Amino acid sequence: MIESRGTDKTMRMRNILLCVAVLSASQAWPQNDPPAWKKLDFILGKWVGMAGEKDTELGAGRGAFSFDLQLNDKIIVRHNNASYDSGVRHDDLMVIYLDSPQSAPRAIYFDSEGHVIRYNVALPSPNTVVFESDGTQPGPKYRLSYWLKGSALDGRFEVAPPAGEYKTYMSWTSKRQN
Numbered sequence: 001m002i003e004s005r006g007t008d009k010t011m012r013m014r015n016i017l018l019c020v021a022v023l024s025a026s027q028a029w030p031q032n033d034p035p036a037w038k039k040l041d042f043i044l045g046k047w048v049g050m051a052g053e054k055d056t057e058l059g060a061g062r063g064a065f066s067f068d069l070q071l072n073d074k075i076i077v078r079h080n081n082a083s084y085d086s087g088v089r090h091d092d093l094m095v096i097y098l099d100s101p102q103s104a105p106r107a108i109y110f111d112s113e114g115h116v117i118r119y120n121v122a123l124p125s126p127n128t129v130v131f132e133s134d135g136t137q138p139g140p141k142y143r144l145s146y147w148l149k150g151s152a153l154d155g156r157f158e159v160a161p162p163a164g165e166y167k168t169y170m171s172w173t174s175k176r177q178n
Helices: 002-027 038-043
Strands: 045-051 061-070 075-084 089-097 106-111 116-122 128-133 141-149 152-160 167-176
Touching (some): 038 128, 045 152
Antiparallel strands (some): 045 167, 061 075, 075 089, 141 152
């Protein structure tokens, strides 16, 4: 009898593990799907840029950022750093992801000041992407936009009070780094 119980437990555990493996495999993205990030190709790479001297309360800024495909092309990670004439330094990280291959991209942002912003991502026209805070968090709304203008990648960060209109906090022009 003792041996039978051990075998029953082993069989049950094996069946549970098999079910978990089957369910996990059904959620995995097929390797032969076309890249989900094709419309975001224009932002991939390393960029350097400057914000105009009147664009922020911190003064003129200089910075660099990159957008890189990672985790077997399942996410895009943006690393960003900026320094301002006022002496302030800002660092942030953003991860762009898909809930499923058919879903619209989403993003989550973290910065050195402790902000966390969840973004919905829209691609309103070719070579343009807009990250807009998803509204689940209390407080201001945020919108971050990038658009390719010739060989430059321009950007704008906007803030709005909960029931108000967006106002530009800063804008910049970036050049691809070789």
